[in-house]
Amino acid sequence: MFNKYNDYHLILLGFLVCCATKINSKKDNMASLLIYCPESSPRLHYILNEIFRHRLALDYLICSDRKEFQAASGPKINYSSAPVSKAEIWIPAGRLLFEINLESAMPEVVWFDDLPALFPMPGPAPSGWHFDLFSMAFFLLSRYEEYLPGQRDANGRFPASASLAVQKGFLEIPALDCWIARLANELSSGFPELPVSISGFSFQPTFDVDQAWAYLHKPLWRQIGGILKFILSREWSRFLQRLAVWIKKESDPFDTFSFILQQHPTPPLFFFLLADPGPYDKNNPPDHPALQSLIRELATKAPLGIHPSYKSLEIPELVAKEKERLERITGSTIHKSRQHFLRLRLPETYRALMAAGIEEDYSMGYADAIGFRAGTAFPFRWYDLEMECATELLVHPFQAMDVTLRQYLGLSPEEAMTALSGLLEKVRQTGGPFCTVWHNSSFDEKGGWRGWTAVYRHLLKECQNQTQE
Secondary structure, eight states: OOOHHHHHHHHHHHHHHHHHHHHHHHHHHSOOEEEEOSOOOHHHHHHHIIIIIIISOOOEEEEOOHHHHHHOOSSEEEEESSOOOSSSEEEEOOSGGGOSSOOOSOOOEEEETTEEEESBOSSOOSSSOSBOHHHHHHHHHTTGGGGSSOOOOTTSOOOGGGSHHHHTTOTTSOHHHHHHHHHHHHHHHHOTTSOOOOOOEEEEEEEEESOSOSSSSOOHHHHHHHHHHHHHTTOHHHHHHHHHHHTTSSOOTTOOHHHHHHHOSSOOEEEEOOOOOOSSOOOOOTTOHHHHHHHHHHHTTSOEEEOOOGGGGTOTHHHHHHHHHHHHHHSSOOOEEOOGGGOOOTTHHHHHHHHTTOOEEEEESOSSOOSOTTSOSSOEEEEETTTTEEEEEEEEEOOEEHHIIIIISOOOHHHHHHHHHHHHHHHHHHOEEEEEEEEGGGGOTTTTOTTHHHHHHHHHHHHHHHHHO
């Protein structure tokens, strides 16, 4: 015989079981995507998660039993060498996702409907897709080609010119985003019960702070060196500008932080270089009170990240050291990073970032070209090809950098506006964040950046127009 106390517990337990049953019943009734694939691998699971769970917000199940797949009703994708049922979307499967080594041969590129496609079928496809979309996605997102021996530039970087995208003419096309959008449309039209979702356009402005000031708060030896440089090169206007800043008749041309914040309705992301002095690391001293005060003030108004030094590529432990400097100044944990000079070497750089506690990286773009290094504007998780495993490091691609436009490509301000508008329109069509890299120093109209403030204002206006549509 149960007492009242136990009776109440039994009633409560029964109620909870009933609720759980109803919840599970609702889940069972929700349409989920069934994907047939006779084989399995870490690469396959990674790319299916990236496309369906993270990009399209779809749940899926993998089925390796052909008869079970044929008998199933509802939304289905067949990822194998041949069609197996009528009510399916067939994507032909190659071997890339089931290998455990690196092949030096680059995939064939063909064009369908003005879009590049990698890993095409050998011969005519009976129906469905004509190339291995999942292998294409893996090749681009894993940065497969960057693991292979080959060309590196003077700064040890994988250059755009060495990429398949440049060699085949599709770097400025978000090719993967275009194909995933088509797959999403096909799923929606073929299986209306499937809740396909894809993010719309957004703008992600970011700024690298290599030097917070051009003339102020620098060691005496650098001040003297700067004066001698201007005198020897007879840059008298710059010499006079330096003097005017020193006597407080003008503001420092790199001190543009208030201006930058005023331009953005949502604060941009700032990356601070806090390296020890070096030939390529010419930041203001990390221990200078003025720099620390600036960083603390900016941290109350905008998100901050670390800008690991040039030397950190060869000395990975510097990432943690420089990140800790920023954390001591701000009093908060830093999770975001972008490599100085975009010095990125896989897998070493990303492993160093993760070891230092970095969760998001913004280095995925080229210094020598604009476009879509990984074929996408959307963030994605990094896959360590040497370890053959997915990681939690979130990679944020960027599409254009001010230094790339002006110095590497030699564009005029007007040409840069046109180039940015073209990229922006492509991202608008497929969705995703349009991410740019600018510098606080690039608003120095007297220091070689005449006309480029107008370029950035044009960019802001274009992005605002796109987000309002």
